[in-house]
Amino acid sequence: MTEPLLSLANVSKTFRGRSAFRPAAETHAVQDVSLEVAPGETVALVGESGSGKSTLSRLALRLTDVTSGRIIFDGNDVTRVRGRGLRTLRRELSVVFQDPYTSLNPRQTVARIVSGPLRNHGLPRDQKTLIDLITSVGLEPEHLDRYPHQFSGGQRQRIGIARALATQPRMIIADEPVSALDVSIRAQILNLLGDLRDERGLALLVVSHDLAVVRGIADRVAVMQNGRLVESGPVEQIYADPKDPYTRSLLAAVPVPDPHRRSRPLPTST
Ligand SMILES: Nc1ncnc2c1ncn2[C@@H]1O[C@H](COP(=O)(O)OP(=O)(O)OP(=O)(O)O)[C@@H](O)[C@H]1O
Numbered sequence: 183m184t185e186p187l188l189s190l191a192n193v194s195k196t197f198r199g200r201s202a203f204r205p206a207a208e209t210h211a212v213q214d215v216s217l218e219v220a221p222g223e224t225v226a227l228v229g230e231s232g233s234g235k236s237t238l239s240r241l242a243l244r245l246t247d248v249t250s251g252r253i254i255f256d257g258n259d260v261t262r263v264r265g266r267g268l269r270t271l272r273r274e275l276s277v278v279f280q281d282p283y284t285s286l287n288p289r290q291t292v293a294r295i296v297s298g299p300l301r302n303h304g305l306p307r308d309q310k311t312l313i314d315l316i317t318s319v320g321l322e323p324e325h326l327d328r329y330p331h332q333f334s335g336g337q338r339q340r341i342g343i344a345r346a347l348a349t350q351p352r353m354i355i356a357d358e359p360v361s362a363l364d365v366s367i368r369a370q371i372l373n374l375l376g377d378l379r380d381e382r383g384l385a386l387l388v389v390s391h392d393l394a395v396v397r398g399i400a401d402r403v404a405v406m407q408n409g410r411l412v413e414s415g416p417v418e419q420i421y422a423d424p425k426d427p428y429t430r431s432l433l434a435a436v437p438v439p440d441p442h443r444r445s446r447p448l449p450t451s452t
Contacts, residue, residue, distance in 0.1 A: 186218035186254075187353055187385050188242060188275075193251030195237050211237040213409040214251070221352065224379060224386040226396035226417070228432065229406035235389045238406070239355045242387070243277055244268065256352065273303050276346035278375075280358035282338030286330040292316065292341055293326040299348040319344045319374060336367040343374065353385040360395060372399050394436040397421065405429045 195212040212234045219225045227235050240246045242253055244260050253260040255275055263271055276299075279285035286295055296315050300307040313323045319340040330338055339359065346354050356375060360368040376399050379386050390396050396403060397417060404414035405426065413426040424430045 184220045185257075187221045187223075187256055188217075188219040188387070189252075189254045190215055190217045190238070190242065191252045191254075192216055193238070193241060193253060194249045195234075195241055195246065196249045210409050212241065215406070215409075215411045217404055217411065217414070219353065219385050219387055221385055222379070222383045224376075224388060224399055224401050226400035226403045227387060227389045227406060228391070228393050228396060228403055230391055230432070232408075233406040234409040235391075235406055236357055237409075239277070239357050239387065239389055243275060243355060244271060269303065273299075273349040274352045276349065276351040276354045278339070278342050278346045278354060278356040278359050281362045282335055282342050283330075283362065285342055286338055288330050290329070291326065292321075292328055292330070295330070295341060296326070296344045296348055299345060303349055305349065315344045315348055316341075318347065318378070334367075335363045336371060339363060339371050340374065343371075343378070347378065347382075350382075351384070353387070355387045355389070357389045358391070359388065361391070368395065369398075375399065392436075393420075393432050405432065 193212055193215045194210070197209040197211055199207060215238060217225070217227075227238060229235050237246070241248055242255070242260065244263065248261050251261075255271055258267055258271070260271060293312055296312055297307040300311070312326055316323060316326055321337065321340055321344070325333075330341070333341065354375075359375065360371050363371060372395065375386060375388070378384060386399070388396055388399060393403070400417045402414060403417050403420040405412050405420070405428065407428045413420065413424065413429045420429060421433065424433055
């Protein structure tokens with residue numbers, strides 16, 4: 183089997199004292215989770231709100247520290263990495279945030295936003311590089327001079343994806359990448375992520391509360407409930423033969439497509 187690019191082994195995260203009323207309260211946000219993502223593979227992390235999905239992605243990105251367990255990215259221990267190693271992790275493992283309305287600085291042009299990671303890593307940020315980035319997500323070179331408020335939600339998420347691609351990462355973690363978007367354009371953004379993955383051999387970890395969202399893009403699905411991984415397997419197996427009652431309840435919430443509805447070709451850029 184291929185060596186995993188990202189590997190989590192028995193990872194747990196406990197938060198202490200968030201509530202003003204119960205300062206000593208503990209939240210076991212992630213409990214004993216083991217999960218692997220191979221190079222070029224797409225794994226969907228699915229579960230309802232509060233199940234620990236975002237915490238798990240933040241742990242992998244080293245935006246927060248584990249309470250216990252090990253996280254290895256490309257052979258390096260993410261839980262201990264610092265200095266130059268942490269910079270390498272930031273370059274090779276990118277993130278696309280949920281809300282394209284709050285995750286882009288409204289005072290910066292698209293060129294400045296997309297070149298941010300290049301600036302942080304001291305990488306070349308010439309015009310050709312920026313044009314390549316913006317056109318790779320289906321936008322136009324002239325969009326580089328505009329500001330976020332001049333774009334639709336779907337276009338803003340494309341800008342967020344261009345920023346995530348800037349450092350040519352090996353993997354992207356997309357945290358609810360379409361949940362803030364209009365239903366009609368979700369498929370386009372997911373298709374874009376899938377196409378970029380195929381072109382660039384990227385690994386993807388797609389976090390979603392919605393099993394329907396990840397069906398078309400994921401190779402494997404991991405289902406989380408109350409901080410624990412309750413089931414994982416190839417996407418078609420999870421759909422056809424879910425073992426865990428919680429997975430079945432998530433599937434029951436997925437609308438069945440109407441076979442009589444005519445599909446229309448989607449516009450390329452939203
Ligand atoms: N910084 C924090 N301090 C204290 N508790 C936290 C913190 N971050 C998350 N939690 C708690 O950890 C649990 C898991 O939250 P998390 O955000 O990871 O879940 P999620 O599945 O991503 O849900 P959502 O989709 O709503 O973000 C929740 O009970 C949450 O309140």
